[in-house]
Amino acid sequence: xxxxxxxxxxxxxxxxxxxxxxxxxxxxxxxxxxxxxxxxxxxxxxxxxxxxxxxxxxxxxxxxxxxxxxxxxxxxxxxxxxxxxxxxxxxxxxxxxxxxxxxxxxxxxxxxxxxxxxxxxxxxxxxxxxxxxxxxxxxxxxxxxxxxxxxxxxxxxxxxxxxxxxxxxxxxxxxxxxxxxxxxxxxxxxxxxxxxxxxxxxxxxxxxxxxxxxxxxxxxxxxxxxxxxxxxxxxxxxxxxxxxxxxxxxxxxxxxxxxxxxxxxxxxxxxxxxxxxxxxxxxxxxxxxxxxxxxxxxxxxxxxxxxxxxxxxxxxxxxxxxxxxxxxxxxxxxxxxxxxxxxxxxxxxxxxx
Numbered sequence: 001x002x003x004x005x006x007x008x009x010x011x012x013x014x015x016x017x018x019x020x021x022x023x024x025x026x027x028x029x030x031x032x033x034x035x036x037x038x039x040x041x042x043x044x045x046x047x048x049x050x051x052x053x054x055x056x057x058x059x060x061x062x063x064x065x066x067x068x069x070x071x072x073x074x075x076x077x078x079x080x081x082x083x084x085x086x087x088x089x090x091x092x093x094x095x096x097x098x099x100x101x102x103x104x105x106x107x108x109x110x111x112x113x114x115x116x117x118x119x120x121x122x123x124x125x126x127x128x129x130x131x132x133x134x135x136x137x138x139x140x141x142x143x144x145x146x147x148x149x150x151x152x153x154x155x156x157x158x159x160x161x162x163x164x165x166x167x168x169x170x171x172x173x174x175x176x177x178x179x180x181x182x183x184x185x186x187x188x189x190x191x192x193x194x195x196x197x198x199x200x201x202x203x204x205x206x207x208x209x210x211x212x213x214x215x216x217x218x219x220x221x222x223x224x225x226x227x228x229x230x231x232x233x234x235x236x237x238x239x240x241x242x243x244x245x246x247x248x249x250x251x252x253x254x255x256x257x258x259x260x261x262x263x264x265x266x267x268x269x270x271x272x273x274x275x276x277x278x279x280x281x282x283x284x285x286x287x288x289x290x291x292x293x294x295x296x297x298x299x300x301x302x303x304x305x306x307x308x309x310x311x312x313x314x315x316x317x318x319x320x321x322x323x324x325x326x327x328x329x330x331x332x333x334x335x336x337x338x339x340x341x342x343x344x345x346x347x348x349x350x351x352x353x
Contacts, residue, residue, distance in 0.1 A: 004039060004069070004350055005315065005318070005319070005347065005350045005351055006315060007060075007067060007069065008038065008039075008043075008347050008350045009311050009314050009315040009318065009347055010053075010311055011038075011045050011051075011053050011060075012045060012046075012291050012314070012347060013291065013308045013309065013311045013314065014048060014051050014052065014053060014311075015045060015046035015047055015048025015051040015053070016034065016036075016045050016046075016047065016048065016051050016053040016054070016055055016060075016071070017047070017048065017049060017051050017053065017054045017055065018034050018036065018045075018047065018054075018055035018071070018073060019055075019073065020034030020035060020036060020047065020073040020074070021073060021074065021075060021076035022034075022035040022073070022074040022075070022076055022077070022096055023035065023047065033045055033046055033047065033293075033345075034046075034047045034073065035073070035074040035096070035097065035098055035099070035344065036055070036071050036072060036073050036074060037070070037071070037072045037073075037074065037099060038060075038069065038071050039069045039070060039071075039350075040070065041343065041344075041349055041350070042074075042098030042099055042100075042101075042342055042343060042344040043098075043344050044097070044098065044344040044345045046293055053067075055071045055073070058070055058071065058072050059071065074096070074098065074099050077096045077149065077152070077153040078152040078153055079091075079145065079148040079149045079152050079153055080096075082148055084141060084144065088134060088141070090144075090145045090148060090149075091132075092132065092133050092134050093133075093134070093137050093141050093142060093145045094137075094142065094145045094146065094149065096149070096153065096155070097159070097342060097344065098342050098344040100153075100154060100155050100156040100157065101155065101156070101157050101158070101159060101337075101342045101344075102145075102146060102149045102150075102155040102157070102158045102159070103158070103159040103160075103161070104137055104142055104145075104158075104159075104160055104161075104178075105124065105133070105137075105160075105161050105162060105163065106136070106137050106142065106160055106161070106162045106171075106174055106175055106178050107135070107136050107137075107162045107163045107165065107171055107174060108124060108125065108127065108128045108133050108134065108135050108136070108163060109124070109125060109128065109135055109163050110122075110124050110125070110163030110164050111163075111164050111165060111166055111233075112164055112231075112233035112234055113125050113163070114233070116232060116233075117232055117233025117234075118232075118233065118299060119220075119230065119231040119233070119234055120229075120230045120231070120298060120299040120300040120303075120304065120306075121220075121230065121231075121263065121266075121292055121295070121298055121300050122298060123295055123296070123297035123298045124163050125163075126296075126297035137178070139177045139178045139180065139181030139182075140181060142160070142178045142181060142182060143178075143181040143182045143184065143185050143186075146158060146182045146185065146186055146189065147185045147186060150186055150189065155189075156190075157189065157190045157191070157192070157336070157337035157338070157341060157342070158182065158189055158190070158191045158192070158337060159191075159192045159193075159194065159216075159337065159338055159339065159342075160175055160178055160179060160191065160192070160193050160194070160212075161193075161194035161195070161216075162174065162175055162194070162195055164195075164196050164234075168198070168199035168200060169198045169199065169200065169203050170195060170196045170197070170198055170199065171195055171196075172193070172195045172198045172203045172204075172206070172207060173203065173206070175193045175195060175207060175210075175212075176193075176203075176206050176207050176210040176212075177210070179191050179193060179207065179210040179211045179212050180210040180211055182211070183210070183211035187211075190213050190214070190336040190337035190341075191211060191212050191213060191214075191337050192212065192213070192214035192215060192216060192335070192336070192337040192338030192339070192341070193207050193212040193214075193215050193216070194215070194216035194217075194218060194338075194339075195207075195215075195216075195217065196217070196218075196234070196237060197217055197237060197241050197242055197244070197245030198245070201244065201245065201248045204245065204248050204249050204252050204253075205252050208252050208253055212253075213253065213257065213336040213337060214253060214257045214258070214259070214335050214336045214337045214338045214341065215249050215253050215257070215258055215259075215338075216258075216259045216260065216261070216288075216338055216339060217242065217245050217246060217249060217258065217259075217260055218260050218261040219239070219242050219260050219261070219262075220234075220260075220261050220262065220263045220266075221262065221263065221266060221268055221273075221276075222239065222262070222268075222272070222273070222276030222277075222279070222280075223268045223269075223272060223273075223276070224239065226266050226267055226268050227239075229266075229267075230266050230300070242260075243283075246258060246260070246280070246283055246285045247283060249285075250283060250284040250285065254284075255284040255330075256284060256286055256330045256331075256334055256335060257335055257336060258284065258285045258286065259285060259286040259287075259288050259335065259338060259339060259340045260280060260285055260286075260287060260288065261288050261290055261339070262276065262277060262287050262288065262289050262290070262321075263290055263291070263292045264289060264290070264291050264292060264309045264313065264314050264317055264318075265291055265292030265306070265307075265308060265309030265310075265313075265314075266292055270313055270316060270317050273317055274317060274320045274321060274324075277289065277321045277324065278324055281324050281325060281328050281330060282328075284330075286325070286330055286332060286335065286340045287321055287325075288332075288339050288340050288345075288346055288348070289317060289318055289321050289346055289347070289348055290345050290346050291308060291309050291314050291347075292306070292308065292309055293308065294306060294307060294308055314347070315347075318346075318347040318348060318351050319351055321348065321351075321353070322347075322348050322351030322352055322353040323351070323352075325348065325353035326352050326353055330353065331353055332346075332348060332349055332353060333349070
């Protein structure tokens with residue numbers, strides 16, 4: 001596992017040269033990535049024309065040397081060729097992530113996207129401005145696309161996220177309506193929802209009763225100084241409010257059906273990040289450790305010029321958090337749906353978690 005983990009960390013930082021039919025540019029999370037099967041596992045890896053790593057004939061090469069790993073690009077899904085009756089491309093409504101995950105941002109705008117409040121790693125509205133998506137997806141639209149993706153391409157799970165709204169629910173009510181619509185046509189499809197802590201914790205139960213079976217409540221950092229610097233608007237939601245939402249989500253959704261992102265590369269002390277991850281694990285929350293990726297359209301890249309994290313730091317944190325997850329019996333694959341279940345954007349699955 002050691003060599004595979006080191007290689008997986010290195011390509012996450014340095015990227016690969018690959019002709020990939022399924023990619024993602026801009027958006028709320030890791031992007032500019034190629035979706036491939038990396039050693040048999042789903043992986044989203046940055047495309048970098050200057051990377052020493054090349055994918056050729058299904059193999060990973062480093063400066064021409066075969067690394068002993070199969071890397072196969074994910075095939076372009078058939079549902080991308082379809083449109084709604086009023087002419088909206090299915091690809092603008094939902095995207096394939098990895099080989100079998102359907103993902104959609106149900107509202108592509110966010111109250112925190114203003115210059116002073118914006119999360120510096122986020123480009124949620126960049127994809128809207130480019131025309132690659134639409135602002136609001138209706139429940140009927142999402143259900144139509146989900147059914148086609150299931151029937152044509154065999155998707156096995158779905159992720160629904162949202163920009164934050166002005167309402168007390170912070171966008172969760174629209175998520176619940178969308179989940180309910182999909183479960184009406186695909187009653188057995190596992191769905192993860194992602195949102196900020198809703199102002200009323202009853203909303204977490206509403207999401208579960210609508211049919212979601214996993215939930216991501218993403219904090220990105222457990223360090224208040226880092227939060228204030230990198231996400232000035234979102235940091236107005238206190239860590240205590242996050243903790244209350246995580247505990248309620250674990251009560252409703254179950255142990256290891258709740259997750260949160262932790263981003264490596266924002267200046268947080270590695271030992272403190274690992275300690276924060278352990279607090280989450282003790283709560284029954286899966287800390288999904290992901291490297292910060294320099295993305296066009298984000299303030300961190302375009303204004304701050306923040307580089308990718310140090311590979312040794314990323315490997316160290318991933319190893320330690322992975323070991324803690326394994327010791328706690330928490331594996332991403334045991335989540336019914338979502339980022340941890342897919343694992344493509346993180347190194348934790350390669351670390352055994």
